[in-house]
Amino acid sequence: MSTKIFAKYLVTAAVFLALILLVLLGGCSAGDPTPPVAPPTVSVISVQPRSQVLTTELAGRTQAFMVAEIRPQVGGIVQQRLFVEGAEVKAGQALYQLDAAPYKAALAQAQASLSKVRATLKSAQTTASRNAQLVKIDAISQQTNEDSQATLLTAAADVEAAQADVETARINLAYTRITSPVAGRIEVSSVTPGALVVANQDTALTTVQQLDPIYVDVTQSTTELLNLKRELARGTLQGIGEDEARISLKLDDGSLYNHAGRLKFSGVSVNQSTGTVTLRAEFANPEHLLLPGMYVRGVLEQGRDDQAILIPQRAVNRSASGVTSVLLVAGGKVEQRVVSVDRAVGNQWWVTAGLQAGEQVIVEGGQKVHVGAAVTVQSADVGALAKEG
Incomplete structure (x- = not known):
């Protein structure tokens, strides 16, 4: 009997607790409304x-400003090489000395021939002058006078020819000392002392390249050029210059070259295989950091949108x-x-x-x-x- 009373007591207590919870929850709902959600930030x-600035990066390579291939203008044996390979040379600096003995002898022979024909000319002048006076008094025939005048003219022509021979011999002698026509960096020599060279041979003795300033040749597609012209025509972009533009360089390692350049030439013909034109820029290169054949990227300033x-x-x-x-x-x-x-x-x-x-x-x-x-x-x-x- 006691067990039933205890169970009934537990049920009553549970119901009572449930009622209390419902009352509490209802009170909370009625008194505390749900807070509004803040807009997201x-x-x-x-x-x-x-x-x-409107820019375009263009791949290109450096080119020497001037290139002089050194070749002999007379033949002979190389006696001396007068430069250090890879060094800077000046315009007119001697590079090679050829054996000059045969050319000195040729000059001496030409000068002797000139002296001989000058003596002949002097004799012809005297004879022609005397005959010109004698013909006036009919002491000699007209034919003899004319022959002496012709001999004088021939002698004068022989002198001029001999003078030309002397000048030729002098020039050939000077050519035995081979000089650089331009200033720049000289490359390795293809010959050594003792080598035999001939006039105007196919193989250059060495090459001199002027590196300051230096050219950079880059290519641009015709599509990019057409788009640029359309934007300039619409007034969307303002051109930097009619015939030139600023250009800077990115070197192969990604660094920027510290001298700005100017676009100097735009190729007027299109490469049919690639559809590109060549643009040439000129850069100062006082440190000779840029060498011919280097790969670079030109950053071309094509216009500006304000x-x-x-x-x-x-x-x-x-x-x-x-x-x-x-x-x-x-x-x-x-x-x-x-x-x-x-x-x-x-x-x-x-x-x-x-x-x-x-x-x-x-x-x-x-x-x-x-x-x-x-x-x-x-x-x-x-x-x-x-x-x-």
Whole structure:
């Protein structure tokens, strides 16, 4: 009997406790309403147009400003090499000395021949002058006088020919000392003392290259040139110059060359196999850091847009169909806008249509909001965005 009373007591207590809990819960619901949910926070940047230079990186190679292949103009045995391979030489500096003995002898012979014909000329002058007087008094025939005048003219011509022979011999003698026609860096020698060389041979003795200034030849596609001309015609870009443009260099290791150059020549013909034209730039090279044949990348300044709009790449969304868009905050709510982008500039996109100055573009937090939702905005860390990429 006591067991039944105890069980009944437990049931009554449980019911009583349940009633108390229901009363407490009901009181809480009635007195404390659910707090409102705060709008999500997004980071934005304010669109600000700025001046932006339009650049294009073009692959190219360096070329010597001047190249002189040294060849002998007379034949002979090389007696001396008068330069250090790889050194800097001046214009007119002696490079080789050939055996000059045969040419000295030829000059002496030519000078002797000149002296002989000069003596003959003097005799012919005397005879012609005497006969000219004698013919006046009919002491000699007219034919004899004419013959003496012709002999005088022949002797004078012989003197001129002998003088030319002397000058030729003197020039050939001078050619035995081979000099550099330009200043620059000289390469290795293809001959050593004792070698026999001939006039105007196919193989150069050495080569002198002028390296300061130096040329850089780069190539650009015709498509890029056409796009540039269209933008300049529309007034979207302002040309830097009609016939020249600034250009800088990136070396093969990625570093920037510390001298700026100027575009000097644009190829007028198109390479049919590659569809490119050649652009030639000139750079100062006082340290001779640039050597012929080096691979470089030319950064060509083709134009300038004083109202360019650039936004971080993370702010731009691209659909499967290729449509690019951004999320904006307008009136405290999220809005989607289709934009047109032209090219990447570092870690930013160059926007050509779809945005106006002062509009707020979402750069962080866009994945947790939807179009039309109310949001709270905060300014993005511009410094951190600039370091990305």
